[in-house]
Amino acid sequence: MTHADGGWIDEFRMRYDAWWPEARPMIERHDYASAFKTYPWPTFAAAPWTPVRKPLAESRVGVVTTGGLYRAGIDAPFAGDAPDGDWSFRAIPAEVPIQTLAIAHEHFTHEVAEADMNTIFPLNRLRELASAGLIAGLADTHWSIMGYCPRAADLAESAAPAIAQGLRAAGADVALVVPV
Numbered sequence: 001m002t003h004a005d006g007g008w009i010d011e012f013r014m015r016y017d018a019w020w021p022e023a024r025p026m027i028e029r030h031d032y033a034s035a036f037k038t039y040p041w042p043t044f045a046a047a048p049w050t051p052v053r054k055p056l057a058e059s060r061v062g063v064v065t066t067g068g069l070y071r072a073g074i075d076a077p078f079a080g081d082a083p084d085g086d087w088s089f090r091a092i093p094a095e096v097p098i099q100t101l102a103i104a105h106e107h108f109t110h111e112v113a114e115a116d117m118n119t120i121f122p123l124n125r126l127r128e129l130a131s132a133g134l135i136a137g138l139a140d141t142h143w144s145i146m147g148y149c150p151r152a153a154d155l156a157e158s159a160a161p162a163i164a165q166g167l168r169a170a171g172a173d174v175a176l177v178v179p180v
Contacts, residue, residue: 063177068145068147
């Protein structure tokens with residue numbers, strides 16, 4: 001497995017810390033366009049890549065969504081209104097009825113997702129692919145994060161490695177990342 005290069009993190013933190021005091025008031029006013037004009041976007045010369053080692057028909061699929069999904073009454077909702085985002089994550093068991101999931105993400109309109117949760121968390125579509133023999137099945141656990149997270153270093157250092165480890169432990173051979 002290929003690991004991402006974390007060499008960008010220290011420089012990003014320094015640039016983020018310089019950006020945040022000026023950006024925070026704009027973000028608190030919901031003036032995201034102005035705040036993110038000067039955001040210190042991390043840049044990468046290359047992307048880590050792990051080749052698929054077996055055919056999809058023999059692979060179990062794990063899902064990672066940035067939709068801010070959680071199990072109401074079981075999991076804590078994401079801090080959707082936090083100016084600096086929420087870089088935590090929620091584990092969602094494969095057997096969960098997706099229509100029972102709630103959305104705690106204030107940075108996109110929810111109408112389409114609420115009408116068909118498969119648009120941001122396609123477990124039912126993947127179950128159909130498994131029934132058709134196109135994939136071996138689903139991992140036991142899937143993951144949700146909130147897509148609004150300007151603290152990219154925190155996401156990279158804490159959430160991403162934990163989710164990757166969770167996917168491996170849940171039996172995922174491949175992961176489908178669904179950006180919202």
